[in-house]
Amino acid sequence: MDKQEFSVTPWDVKGEVDYDALMREFGVEKISPELLKRLQKHTKELHFMLRRGIFFAHRDLNWLLDQYEKGNKFFLYTGRSPSGPVHLGHVQAWIFTKWLQDVFDVDLWFQFPNEEKFLFGEKSYDEIQKWLYENMLDVIALGFNPKKTHFLIDTRHASLMYPEAIKVAKKITYSMVRSSFGLDESSNIGSIFYTSMQAVPAFLPSVIAGKEIPCLIPHAVDQDPHFRLTRDILPKLGHHKPASIQCVFLPPLAGNNGKMSSSEGAAIYTTDSPKEVEHKIKKYAFSGGRDTLEEHRRHGGNPDVDVSFQYLKYLFEPDDHKLRKIHQEYKSGVMTSGELKQITIDKINAFLKEHQKQRKLAEKKVETFIYSG
Amino acid sequence: MDKQEFSVTPWDVKGEVDYDALMREFGVEKISPELLKRLQKHTKELHFMLRRGIFFAHRDLNWLLDQYEKGNKFFLYTGRSPSGPVHLGHVQAWIFTKWLQDVFDVDLWFQFPNEEKFLFGEKSYDEIQKWLYENMLDVIALGFNPKKTHFLIDTRHASLMYPEAIKVAKKITYSMVRSSFGLDESSNIGSIFYTSMQAVPAFLPSVIAGKEIPCLIPHAVDQDPHFRLTRDILPKLGHHKPASIQCVFLPPLAGNNGKMSSSEGAAIYTTDSPKEVEHKIKKYAFSGGRDTLEEHRRHGGNPDVDVSFQYLKYLFEPDDHKLRKIHQEYKSGVMTSGELKQITIDKINAFLKEHQKQRKLAEKKVETFIYSG
Numbered sequence: 001m002d003k004q005e006f007s008v009t010p011w012d013v014k015g016e017v018d019y020d021a022l023m024r025e026f027g028v029e030k031i032s033p034e035l036l037k038r039l040q041k042h043t044k045e046l047h048f049m050l051r052r053g054i055f056f057a058h059r060d061l062n063w064l065l066d067q068y069e070k071g072n073k074f075f076l077y078t079g080r081s082p083s084g085p086v087h088l089g090h091v092q093a094w095i096f097t098k099w100l101q102d103v104f105d106v107d108l109w110f111q112f113p114n115e116e117k118f119l120f121g122e123k124s125y126d127e128i129q130k131w132l133y134e135n136m137l138d139v140i141a142l143g144f145n146p147k148k149t150h151f152l153i154d155t156r157h158a159s160l161m162y163p164e165a166i167k168v169a170k171k172i173t174y175s176m177v178r179s180s181f182g183l184d185e186s187s188n189i190g191s192i193f194y195t196s197m198q199a200v201p202a203f204l205p206s207v208i209a210g211k212e213i214p215c216l217i218p219h220a221v222d223q224d225p226h227f228r229l230t231r232d233i234l235p236k237l238g239h240h241k242p243a244s245i246q247c248v249f250l251p252p253l254a255g256n257n258g259k260m261s262s263s264e265g266a267a268i269y270t271t272d273s274p275k276e277v278e279h280k281i282k283k284y285a286f287s288g289g290r291d292t293l294e295e296h297r298r299h300g301g302n303p304d305v306d307v308s309f310q311y312l313k314y315l316f317e318p319d320d321h322k323l324r325k326i327h328q329e330y331k332s333g334v335m336t337s338g339e340l341k342q343i344t345i346d347k348i349n350a351f352l353k354e355h356q357k358q359r360k361l362a363e364k365k366v367e368t369f370i371y372s373g
Numbered sequence: 374m375d376k377q378e379f380s381v382t383p384w385d386v387k388g389e390v391d392y393d394a395l396m397r398e399f400g401v402e403k404i405s406p407e408l409l410k411r412l413q414k415h416t417k418e419l420h421f422m423l424r425r426g427i428f429f430a431h432r433d434l435n436w437l438l439d440q441y442e443k444g445n446k447f448f449l450y451t452g453r454s455p456s457g458p459v460h461l462g463h464v465q466a467w468i469f470t471k472w473l474q475d476v477f478d479v480d481l482w483f484q485f486p487n488e489e490k491f492l493f494g495e496k497s498y499d500e501i502q503k504w505l506y507e508n509m510l511d512v513i514a515l516g517f518n519p520k521k522t523h524f525l526i527d528t529r530h531a532s533l534m535y536p537e538a539i540k541v542a543k544k545i546t547y548s549m550v551r552s553s554f555g556l557d558e559s560s561n562i563g564s565i566f567y568t569s570m571q572a573v574p575a576f577l578p579s580v581i582a583g584k585e586i587p588c589l590i591p592h593a594v595d596q597d598p599h600f601r602l603t604r605d606i607l608p609k610l611g612h613h614k615p616a617s618i619q620c621v622f623l624p625p626l627a628g629n630n631g632k633m634s635s636s637e638g639a640a641i642y643t644t645d646s647p648k649e650v651e652h653k654i655k656k657y658a659f660s661g662g663r664d665t666l667e668e669h670r671r672h673g674g675n676p677d678v679d680v681s682f683q684y685l686k687y688l689f690e691p692d693d694h695k696l697r698k699i700h701q702e703y704k705s706g707v708m709t710s711g712e713l714k715q716i717t718i719d720k721i722n723a724f725l726k727e728h729q730k731q732r733k734l735a736e737k738k739v740e741t742f743i744y745s746g
Binding site for chain 2: 115156173174175188
């Protein structure tokens with residue numbers, strides 16, 4: 001597949017994504033330098049994911065800031081559909097979400113749609129519930145503000161969510177979801193209904209508060225079709241359209257094609273041991289280096305296709321100066337592929353060591369994060 | 374419309390129903406004299422609605438009695454979809470359901486799907502919720518055993534019901550509901566999902582008890598398509614097929630066409646005053662009498678098309694001997710149409726006087742009937 005042949009749906013990403021083309025296809029806006037400056041007025045520093053264009057696109061972020069500047073604080077809404085272990089591709093957007101929560105001091109509603117992958121996949125209901133618990137531990141471990149973070153679990157909070165979901169559902173026809181999500185006549189009726197439940201956290205806090213609170217959804221760009229439909233429907237129910245801020249995909253170990261995913265070859269999981277991380281990076285991480293050390297020293301490597309370098313850029317080296325130095329050294333051949341991989345392995349393992357410690361402590365905190373309103 | 378041109382769907386009944394043809398179309402069995410005898414072993418007396426063929430058809434009632442005789446008691450499941458006031462057509466099946474509860478001493482799960490008519494109709498969500506409350510009063514007023522009767526309200530009990538509904542939904546495709554319920558591409562996705570929620574009370578008590586309890590659903594025959602689908606799905610989830618016992622429709626005031634319904638001309642509501650009942654019967658109840666009193670005395674009337682007589686037969690004269698006497702006197706011309714109507718008016722008003730008293734007392738009992746797990 002070349003750049004002309006990529007596809008992005010909420011369930012699958014294939015090929016090398018042309019993000020400019022995708023923005024046109026989805027109708028989302030690029031985050032402009034002016035918008036970055038406007039954000040910076042409030043955040044003081046810009047998160048490196050903003051500086052580096054990892055969060056690159058948005059809907060209605062200017063409107064959201066208008067509201068914020070008028071004193072109408074927003075809430076954040078993001079989520080995780082449990083079906084397997086959490087990997088670095090998931091963690092990327094959540095780290096950014098935590099930063100938004102901290103710098104704006106806002107509530108975060110974190111949805112766990114624990115029926116989605118049951119309705120759309122092959123796993124049993126009980127297996128999905130096991131992953132629900134495991135995934136909650138990962139989210140808690142990232143350090144979200146426990147006073148301002150509210151987990152919504154679709155089945156557990158159905159008495160709160162289903163009455164709102166049917167109001168959404170009444171405004172959506174079968175032909176609308178068919179075209180948005182590629183469903184057909186053989187699709188099960190739960191999967192057809194599902195997007196209504198995903199829309200609910202975008203306005204539920206307003207229903208609970210009894211007044212309209214703006215909503216900002218940080219998410220990877222492949223989820224945009226869900227929220228595009230949500231944005232069409234919510235004004236018909238008297239609610240604001242949610243704003244969004246969208247990120248590119250963390251590359252899989254095999255290179256800049258698709259996204260890191262449990263179903264597509266090896267991913268790095270939050271529960272991996274240092275040895276497993278070392279093995280995966282050394283064995284699978286696509287290298288931008290030359291075939292021989294001699295060639296590498298002479299011509300240098302290509303950090304822009306090197307997956308280890310990408311992981312530093314996307315997640316593990318927040319310092320632009322240090323990142324630039326690695327880029328230069330690798331490109332000039334001063335740094336070997338082995339050395340670059342070792343830097344990344346060490347960074348990942350340092351992150352995971354702390355994460356796994358927090359993840360263990362999270363076992364005692366789960367109930368306090370689940371919304372009990 | 375003649376007998377050849379009738380149609381029965383869960384939402385609409387048109388024409389004079391040929392119940393033998395309908396049984397063949399739906400694939401339900403007639404309640405045979407042998408089955409009546411078998412029932413009578415347990416109930417001692419047979420309810421007049423059984424003796425008179427008002428409850429006339431069933432699915433798996435012999436299997437249910439096999440289970441019962443082995444000591445495996447069943448539970449009852451019926452329901453009311455709130456969207457307007459309760460009329461005599463609704464009360465008919467519930468009076469029989471109460472009798473079943475009393476003679477078999479069993480639990481009744483009474484579903485109020487307070488989203489159905491919102492999803493399938495034009496009324497607002499809030500208006501439906503008002504009718505939910507009003508309709509609960511009517512059900513309580515009929516005297517169901519408060520210790521053994523459990524109201525399930527779809528939105529209020531969604532945390533209990535939605536996790537089970539999605540398991541049902543996963544087994545039902547869009548093309549299955551399209552053909553069962555006449556939905557199409559312009560149908561909203563809530564209406565497409567809805568039948569999953571209606572299936573849940575047929576096995577929820579088994580889920581709660583942690584063992585399979587047989588289920589018997591008393592209902593008017595037009596609801597069979599919902600439960601036919603339920604019966605197809607439940608074994609795939611490891612549950613028994615629910616049995617059912619089905620009744621004919623109470624005729625509307627205008628005669629033996631369709632069923633009593635709020636949308637089709639005048640119905641007699643449980644909140645009607647004695648004056649309103651008198652007015653409706655006198656003005657609208659189709660009469661089997663002759664054009665003049667003289668002709669009536671000479672040739673007699675036709676009780677089998679007379680709506681006042683039908684109401685006595687279906688609901689208000691449990692004594693077969695008395696009913697036969699009225700039949701004979703009317704047929705021979707001894708009893709006039711005015712006299713027959715007056716008997717029916719008096720019977721309805723006596724019933725409604727007590728019902729309205731109980732309905733007032735029910736206002737204090739609502740919360741005790743709602744299932745609280």
